[in-house]
Amino acid sequence: xxxxxxxxxxxxxxTKKTMEEIAEALGAELVELSDGMERGGWKGWLxxxxxxxxxxxxPLKSYKTKRPLKDYRLVILGTPxxxxxxxxxxxxxxKKHGRELKNTAYVLTRKxxxxxxxxxxxxxxxxxxxxxxxxxxxxxxVGYTFWQEEFLRQVREFLNNN
Ligand SMILES: Cc1cc2nc3c(=O)[nH]c(=O)nc-3n(C[C@H](O)[C@H](O)[C@H](O)COP(=O)(O)O)c2cc1C
Numbered sequence: 001x002x003x004x005x006x007x008x009x010x011x012x013x014x015t016k017k018t019m020e021e022i023a024e025a026l027g028a029e030l031v032e033l034s035d036g037m038e039r040g041g042w043k044g045w046l047x048x049x050x051x052x053x054x055x056x057x058x059p060l061k062s063y064k065t066k067r068p069l070k071d072y073r074l075v076i077l078g079t080p081x082x083x084x085x086x087x088x089x090x091x092x093x094x095k096k097h098g099r100e101l102k103n104t105a106y107v108l109t110r111k112x113x114x115x116x117x118x119x120x121x122x123x124x125x126x127x128x129x130x131x132x133x134x135x136x137x138x139x140x141x142v143g144y145t146f147w148q149e150e151f152l153r154q155v156r157e158f159l160n161n162n
Contacts, residue, residue: 001029001066002026002027002028002029002066003067003071003072003073003074004026004027004028004029004072004073004074004075004076004159005028005029005031005067005069005072005074005075005076006019006022006026006029006030006031006075006078007019007030007031007032007033007075007076007077007090007093008030008032008033008077008078008090008107009032009033009034009078009079009080009087009089009090010032010078011039011044011048011080011087014080014109014139015078015079015080015107015109016032017139018078018107018109018137018148019076019078021148022076022107022148022151022152023076025152026076026152026156028076029066031064031065032063033061033063033089033090033092033093034060034061034063034089035057035058035059035060035061035089035092036058037058048082048087048088051082051088052082052083052084052085052086052088052091055085055088055091056088057088057089057091057092057095058088059092060089060093060096068100069097069100069101070100070101072101072102072103073103073162074102074103074104074105074132074158075103075105076104076105076106076107076155077093077094077104077106077107077123078090078106078107078108078109079106079108079109079119080108080109080110081108081109081110081111081119081136084116084118084119085119085122086108086119086122086123090123091123091126094123094126094127095126098126098127098128099126099128101127101129102129103129103158103162104131104132105133105134105151105155105158106119106120106131106133106135107135107137108135108136108137109136109138110138113138115136117134117136120134132155133151133154133155133158134151135147135148135150135151
């Protein structure tokens with residue numbers, strides 16, 4: 001049973017694909033988060049943007065992990081960037097469970113050139129441990145595979161030393 005957990009929210013599939021690749025490379029457990037809100041189409045897009053800007057969250061749909069969250073050596077959280085912030089779905093998870101996590105790593109997916117590294121600090125506000133490893137990926141960009149592999153290398157290094 002893996003002691004690494006990958007959790008993510010994905011509206012249009014980019015973060016899902018990225019997190020599937022990461023989970024497979026690390027032999028990690030993979031869990032998708034959802035709040036069950038209708039987030040498709042332009043109305044959904046608007047709701048996502050407003051939720052992110054106002055930091056409003058809606059309770060998550062139930063999901064299962066094989067161990068209690070505190071028992072994972074590392075929890076890797078994947079979120080799309082919404083209006084320069086983390087998605088409200090991942091924010092909701094962090095609000096409720098952030099303090100149960102022993103070690104975290106963050107994966108952002110985005111559309112623009114900006115890396116939005118300030119989001120890592122926003123996410124850290126909900127945990128008791130500063131993140132160990134991060135990556136901000138632009139799906140389809142030239143550097144995507146390079147930075148994803150660099151993230152995996154740093155995760156392995158962290159796991160070997162801790
Ligand atoms: C409401 C909304 C706001 C977004 N804001 C940003 C943004 O500020 N910067 C950015 O680079 N991409 C932004 N995006 C694009 C997504 O972050 C990007 O397409 C991401 O990879 C989507 O991931 P997903 O397919 O897993 O949902 C936004 C998308 C949505 C829906």
